[in-house]
Amino acid sequence: xxxxxxxxxxxxxxxxxxxxxxxxxxxxxxxxxxxxxxxxxxxxxxxxxxxxxxxxxxxxxxxxxxxxxxxxxxxxx
Ligand code: SF4
Numbered sequence: 191x192x193x194x195x196x197x198x199x200x201x202x203x204x205x206x207x208x209x210x211x212x213x214x215x216x217x218x219x220x221x222x223x224x225x226x227x228x229x230x231x232x233x234x235x236x237x238x239x240x241x242x243x244x245x246x247x248x249x250x251x252x253x254x255x256x257x258x259x260x261x262x263x264x265x266x267x
Contacts, residue, residue: 208244212236213262221241226250
């Protein structure tokens with residue numbers, strides 16, 4: 191029973207892992223980095239930092255999504 195529970199837990203974590211993506215069209219304004227500096231790094235255009243903790247920074251990412259003037263940040267919780 192414990193093994194089944196462990197399998198479900200692993201499956202659930204993988205299935206619902208948060209994802210953030212920047213689509214083409216970033217104008218490099220820096221707003222995302224301002225609101226979520228642990229997640230975004232802007233150098234001409236924005237990119238998501240390696241090993242960024244998306245769950246921990248969920249609220250900051252949502253602020254960045256709302257602040258992006260061209261709507262190119264896509265976030266799935
Ligand atoms: S807020 Fe949007 S446009 Fe501005 S740097 Fe970030 S992704 Fe690019």
